[in-house]
Amino acid sequence: MNSENPTLAEKLATAIADGILNGSLPPGLRLDEMGLAEQHGVSRTPVREALRQLSLSGLIDMRPRKGAVVSKATPDQVENLFVAMAEIEATCARLAAISMTPVERRRLQARHEGMLALAKTGDTGAYSDANVAFHSSIYTGSHNAPLAEFALNLRRRVGPFRRAQFQVEGRLLRSNQEHDAVVRAILSGDASGAHAAMLHHVSLVEDAFEAFAATNAA
Amino acid sequence: MNSENPTLAEKLATAIADGILNGSLPPGLRLDEMGLAEQHGVSRTPVREALRQLSLSGLIDMRPRKGAVVSKATPDQVENLFVAMAEIEATCARLAAISMTPVERRRLQARHEGMLALAKTGDTGAYSDANVAFHSSIYTGSHNAPLAEFALNLRRRVGPFRRAQFQVEGRLLRSNQEHDAVVRAILSGDASGAHAAMLHHVSLVEDAFEAFAATNAA
DNA sequence: GGCATCTATCTTGTATGCAATCTCGGACAT
DNA sequence: ATGTCCGAGATTGCATACAAGATAGATGCC
Incomplete structure (x- = not known):
């Protein structure tokens, strides 16, 4: 998508995606916004946007009020x-x-x-x-x-x-x-x-x- | 994706997408978050998430600090x-x-x-x-x-x-x-x-x- | 008169706060 | 003992508030 996108949300999206792809975030892991936020030293807002973006790429699954988990593929x-x-x-x-x-x-x-x-x-x-x-x-x-x-x-x-x-x-x-x-x-x-x-x-x-x-x- | 997703962001995303598809939001139109927000009677936060979602589907283009526009296809x-x-x-x-x-x-x-x-x-x-x-x-x-x-x-x-x-x-x-x-x-x-x-x-x-x-x- | 620059305003990006909902543990009844 | 119901804690969803960058208009200079 946007290659040079200095917004935090974008950087978080790629960071989380990398974590999933290199295995440090294993499938099935629950991704709570608060945890990711303080882990990256930012607020929850950009984390939310990053997660929403990742959910559309299929890397994570989001359910309405139940949070996001790394996609566990059968x-x-x-x-x-x-x-x-x-x-x-x-x-x-x-x-x-x-x-x-x-x-x-x-x-x-x-x-x-x-x-x-x-x-x-x-x-x-x-x-x-x-x-x-x-x-x-x-x-x-x-x-x-x-x-x-x-x-x-x-x-x-x-x-x-x-x-x-x-x-x-x-x-x-x-x-x-x-x-x-x-x-x-x-x-x-x-x-x-x-x-x-x-x-x-x-x-x-x-x-x-x-x-x-x-x-x-x- | 999530078919029954009662969150405002999802509903906004489909509403805006419908607007684009039925032509009421013509290509090239600038989508300012504030306007969409009060037009739908919500805050900017769900609008932002809806826009981010739509940008991944290719219906709109978002540039880092310059807002979102309806994709104008050549x-x-x-x-x-x-x-x-x-x-x-x-x-x-x-x-x-x-x-x-x-x-x-x-x-x-x-x-x-x-x-x-x-x-x-x-x-x-x-x-x-x-x-x-x-x-x-x-x-x-x-x-x-x-x-x-x-x-x-x-x-x-x-x-x-x-x-x-x-x-x-x-x-x-x-x-x-x-x-x-x-x-x-x-x-x-x-x-x-x-x-x-x-x-x-x-x-x-x-x-x-x-x-x-x-x-x-x- | 045209162009550059500077500033005022607007818009976006981020943070924080509050309300609603879900989860999970325990108590109670069967 | 097991199943059900209820409540406290936690987490998400949304709204509002603040900060930073961009746009546009005006002003000064060439």
Whole structure:
């Protein structure tokens, strides 16, 4: 939304969101306004506005007179998040194949080739960061602000559940191969091909998550 | 979101949203908190929370210390809204073709057949209402809450720009024919067919809007 | 006459206070 | 012993009050 927004409410919203995304505010935790207020050294008013904002992004649930809690997602809801994410990413890729400018296409290719080096090195952290940038550039490449915004929001929401995906052995190189199919389709303007390739890629991420979750649950 | 939410902020949010959607609050209008407050007979606090909520749905734009204005969309942005809408609706239709329960499928068919009668009668208002319900049932039929929510949000945002679409002569029957293709694909579980049919349908709506806008601009 | 600047006023952002509602613990009745 | 009802405490929702930044008009200067 508003990137440079110096109001306390905005800063609190991002601070609380960070807390939720990095796990320091676990799902199900009750967020009482008073506590958050004095914890951040402000009054209740900006806290209230931040909470209202977060509730619309789906990160927390607010019930009329019962306060706010960090959204506790059921497995079904997480599954839906991943499905929605895959669909939206695929749609963005399709539009990007049609709408990207030559400059954007060249940048996408350069970024992709840079990631191949990272994948070979096995630098998980750097690859993860580059991966976020890679996908984001496809969102913006769709040249459709509402879709791109929604994609970013979904990405934030699935973040807590996909943290360890690149830990799986060999995932980096496979990810790069899948990216390769996506990039080739986009560069050649193959809309449906880009859609299919991205859907395949993100669905595999989902599978990786499920495998990871299954091993952790066992 | 929260359907039965008796807080003033929620009621104000829907009231202001209605005002924007029905045109009584035209795009570009400045929304000063004080004015809205005494206009609705409340204090500024719930107004502020309502505005913050609306800003996240994209209906209004808020800038840090400069207040809120009703979103004034450029033609490009409106175009993007329609494109996003078409893509999301098509995605919902595809998922619906896969995920709808037998009961939902039968209800969809019944609703669709009922609309044929309305189209023949030429009852524009009733058809329009039924049309909203028809599309909404496909959103929920996707069994994917995030996507359905986003679709509803987009529908609200494009609302102001598609008000007169059914006024075009013969649009009702053509709409019904297009629905027929969508319904048939969904009922038969033809995922890609449902996607294509819905994309086609909504894109035609977009064309109708553009024709309408062109005639008005001329 | 035009433009910059300064100030007065207005609007927004934040804090605090009060009323209504919900939660939770205990007492009482069955 | 268990279920129900009631009341105190706590928390949310709303209103009001205060502070800070922005806008606009006027005034002085070029």
